[in-house]
Amino acid sequence: MAKNSVEINASSNPSTDTSIGFETMRQKKRKSQLTWYVFLLPSFLGILLFMVYPIVESFRLSFFQSNGTIENFIGLANFKLVLTSATFWNSVWNTFFIGIFQILITIPLGFIFASLINSTPRGQNFFKVVYFLPNVTSIVAAAMIFQFVLHPEMGIVNFALEAVGLPSPGWFSDPSTSKWGVIFLAVWHWIGFVIIICLANLQAISPEMYEAAKIDGASGIQQWFFITIPNMAGTFAFLLITGWIGALQRFNEVYVLGGPNGSPARSIQTMGAFIYERGFTGFEFGVASAATYIMFIIILIFTFINLKVSKMKL
Amino acid sequence: MSAMSNKQAERLTTSFKFIILLIFGVLLMSPFIWMVSVGFDRTANITMPFPPRLIPEEVSGFNYGIVFENGRLIASYINSAIVTTSSVFIGVSASLLAGYAFSKGRFKGKKLLFIVVLCTLMIPMEPRLIPLYTMFNSVGLLNTFWPLILPPLINGMLIFLCKQFFDQLPDTLREAAQIDGAGEFRIFFRVYFPLSGPIAATMVILAFIWSWNDFMWPLVVLNNQDLHTVPLYLASFSLENGTSLGGLTMALATVSVIPIVILYLFLQRYIIQSIALSGVKGE
Known part of the structure; x- marks a missing residue:
C-alpha cells in the first residue's frame, strides 16, 4: 500500500520534489484510514448500542432491585437470592440434563448416518435433503407437532411402542418423562445439522489416506476407526461446543411445550425460561439480570473448557 | 471366484446401507407426514383419529379453511x-x-x-x-x-x-x-x-x-x-x-412449515452449503 502510494505520486506528478510527495502521501494515507473506519461504522454502532451497553447495563442492574422504573441498590442480594433458589438450580439441572443427553445421542448417531450417506453411491443428495429438513422447520412449529407425536394417548410414538409391546410413557404429561420428550424433539431437530457438518468434513479428508490403508489391507471398518474418526476430532469438538452452548440457551421449545414455568411441575423449565419468568412475567429485572449473569458465566466457563479440552484454536 | 463373491458382498452391504438410510429417513419424516394427514382429516376436527392413520378417513380442507379464515x-x-x-x-x-x-x-x-x-x-x-x-x-x-x-x-x-x-x-x-x-x-x-x-x-x-x-x-x-x-x-x-384441537393445530403447523419447506427444496444446495460453511469454520 505504502509502496503503491509512492508509485501513484511518482507517476502523477513526477516533477515535484520528494518532500511534498511525502506530505501528500501522508495526508492521503490518513484520509484512506478514515475511510476504513466509515466502513466499520454501522457494525460498531451496533456493537456499542446492542452489545456493549446492554452487557454493562445488565451487570449494573444485577445489583439493584428494579422493575424498570424504581431502582434500589441492594448489593449482592439478587445473586444470593438466585443462588439459593431451588427453582433456579432446578432449571440448571433441567437445562444440563436435556443438553447432555441431546448431545450424547445426536453426535454419534449423526456421525454414523453421515458416514453411511458418504459411503452410498446412490441418492447422497436425496438423503442430505431429507435428513436436514427437520432443521429448517422452526423449533416452535416442531414443538407444536411433537405435542401430538408424543401425546400419551393419541400420539404415533406411543402407538408404535404399544404395537411392539413396549411400555408407553406419559412424555409431556408426566414430570418424570417430560425431559425425555424434549430430548426426543431436540435430537430430531438437531440431527440434520450434525449430519451436514459431519458430511462436509468427511468429504474433506484426503482420499490418499484411504488408498494407503487399502493397500495395507485395512478393511472398511478399520479405515473408519483408524482414519475417519481421528480425522473428525475437530468436527466433533465444534459440534460439542455449538451444541452445548445452544443447549444452555434452550428456551423456545420448552416455552411452547410448558409455558414460562416449564410445566408439568417445572420439570422442563430451563435457565432461559427461569430468566423469562422472573424478568417478563414477574418484572423483577434485578433478579433476572443476576440470573442472566450467572448463566452468561456458566456459558463462558464451558466455552473455555471446551476450547481447552478440544485444543481448538479460535 | 473370490473376487466375484467379494463384489457380491459389497453390493449386499451397499443395499443394506441404503435400506437403513431409507428407514431412518422415513422415521425422521413421519411427524411431517402425520401432520399433513391429520390436517386434511375432517374427523380430526372433533377428536384426533385413533389409531393413527396415514390416509384420512374423510379428506377435507375444513381445517385449512378455519386456519385461513x-x-x-x-x-x-x-x-x-x-x-x-x-x-x-x-x-x-x-x-x-x-x-x-x-x-x-x-x-x-x-x-x-x-x-x-x-x-x-x-x-x-x-x-x-x-x-x-x-x-x-x-x-x-x-x-x-x-x-x-x-x-x-x-x-x-x-x-x-x-x-x-x-x-x-x-x-x-x-x-x-x-x-x-x-x-x-x-x-x-x-x-x-x-x-x-x-x-x-x-x-x-x-x-x-x-x-x-x-x-x-x-x-x-x-x-x-x-x-x-x-x-x-x-x-x-x-x-x-394445548392438544385439544388436533386437526386445526396440525393444519396450522402445515401452513406455517410448507412455505419454508418449498423454499428449502428450491434452494437446498445453497442452504446446505451455507450451513456447512458456517460450521466448517470451527476447524
Missing part, C-alpha cells in the same frame, strides 16, 4: 416478511462493509477491532434481554418492528464469513483500481461488491433463517397480537389450545 396467520406472515427482509438487508449490508474492511483495509487497530467482533459471538441474547427491552421502551419503540430490525445490524458470524471470503480474492484487483485513482468506496462498489455474490447469498440465507425463527426477543417486545410474527402466533395458539 381467521386471518391472523396471514397477518403474521406479512409481519414476519417485513421484519425478516428489513433485518436481513440491514445486517447483510453492514456485515459486507465491515467484512471487506477487515479483509482489505489497512488501518490502526484492525486486529483489536476484529477481536472485538469475534467476542460478540460469545455474547448470548439472554444477558442483553432486559437492558434492550428498557432501552426500546424508553424511546417508545416497544410493540413496533424496530426492536427486531435494528439489533441484527451487528452480526459477528456474518462479518467473519465475509472477511474470509474477501481474503480469498486477490489484492491485485484493488491495486489496479487504485492506480486509476479510485477511492476506497468506489473500489468496493465497482470491483469487489460485484464479486461478492456467493458470500452475499450465503449471508442472506443464514440471516433469513435466524430472523425468521427468532422467538425469545420478539416474544418480549411484541405484546400486541396484531404484530405477532409467525413463531409467536404459533406459540400463542399452541399455549391457548
Whole structure:
C-alpha cells in the first residue's frame, strides 16, 4: 500500500520534489484510514448500542432491585437470592440434563448416518435433503407437532411402542418423562445439522489416506476407526461446543411445550425460561439480570473448557 | 471366484446401507407426514383419529379453511416478511462493509477491532434481554418492528464469513483500481461488491433463517397480537389450545412449515452449503 502510494505520486506528478510527495502521501494515507473506519461504522454502532451497553447495563442492574422504573441498590442480594433458589438450580439441572443427553445421542448417531450417506453411491443428495429438513422447520412449529407425536394417548410414538409391546410413557404429561420428550424433539431437530457438518468434513479428508490403508489391507471398518474418526476430532469438538452452548440457551421449545414455568411441575423449565419468568412475567429485572449473569458465566466457563479440552484454536 | 463373491458382498452391504438410510429417513419424516394427514382429516376436527392413520378417513380442507379464515396467520406472515427482509438487508449490508474492511483495509487497530467482533459471538441474547427491552421502551419503540430490525445490524458470524471470503480474492484487483485513482468506496462498489455474490447469498440465507425463527426477543417486545410474527402466533395458539384441537393445530403447523419447506427444496444446495460453511469454520 505504502509502496503503491509512492508509485501513484511518482507517476502523477513526477516533477515535484520528494518532500511534498511525502506530505501528500501522508495526508492521503490518513484520509484512506478514515475511510476504513466509515466502513466499520454501522457494525460498531451496533456493537456499542446492542452489545456493549446492554452487557454493562445488565451487570449494573444485577445489583439493584428494579422493575424498570424504581431502582434500589441492594448489593449482592439478587445473586444470593438466585443462588439459593431451588427453582433456579432446578432449571440448571433441567437445562444440563436435556443438553447432555441431546448431545450424547445426536453426535454419534449423526456421525454414523453421515458416514453411511458418504459411503452410498446412490441418492447422497436425496438423503442430505431429507435428513436436514427437520432443521429448517422452526423449533416452535416442531414443538407444536411433537405435542401430538408424543401425546400419551393419541400420539404415533406411543402407538408404535404399544404395537411392539413396549411400555408407553406419559412424555409431556408426566414430570418424570417430560425431559425425555424434549430430548426426543431436540435430537430430531438437531440431527440434520450434525449430519451436514459431519458430511462436509468427511468429504474433506484426503482420499490418499484411504488408498494407503487399502493397500495395507485395512478393511472398511478399520479405515473408519483408524482414519475417519481421528480425522473428525475437530468436527466433533465444534459440534460439542455449538451444541452445548445452544443447549444452555434452550428456551423456545420448552416455552411452547410448558409455558414460562416449564410445566408439568417445572420439570422442563430451563435457565432461559427461569430468566423469562422472573424478568417478563414477574418484572423483577434485578433478579433476572443476576440470573442472566450467572448463566452468561456458566456459558463462558464451558466455552473455555471446551476450547481447552478440544485444543481448538479460535 | 473370490473376487466375484467379494463384489457380491459389497453390493449386499451397499443395499443394506441404503435400506437403513431409507428407514431412518422415513422415521425422521413421519411427524411431517402425520401432520399433513391429520390436517386434511375432517374427523380430526372433533377428536384426533385413533389409531393413527396415514390416509384420512374423510379428506377435507375444513381445517385449512378455519386456519385461513381467521386471518391472523396471514397477518403474521406479512409481519414476519417485513421484519425478516428489513433485518436481513440491514445486517447483510453492514456485515459486507465491515467484512471487506477487515479483509482489505489497512488501518490502526484492525486486529483489536476484529477481536472485538469475534467476542460478540460469545455474547448470548439472554444477558442483553432486559437492558434492550428498557432501552426500546424508553424511546417508545416497544410493540413496533424496530426492536427486531435494528439489533441484527451487528452480526459477528456474518462479518467473519465475509472477511474470509474477501481474503480469498486477490489484492491485485484493488491495486489496479487504485492506480486509476479510485477511492476506497468506489473500489468496493465497482470491483469487489460485484464479486461478492456467493458470500452475499450465503449471508442472506443464514440471516433469513435466524430472523425468521427468532422467538425469545420478539416474544418480549411484541405484546400486541396484531404484530405477532409467525413463531409467536404459533406459540400463542399452541399455549391457548394445548392438544385439544388436533386437526386445526396440525393444519396450522402445515401452513406455517410448507412455505419454508418449498423454499428449502428450491434452494437446498445453497442452504446446505451455507450451513456447512458456517460450521466448517470451527476447524
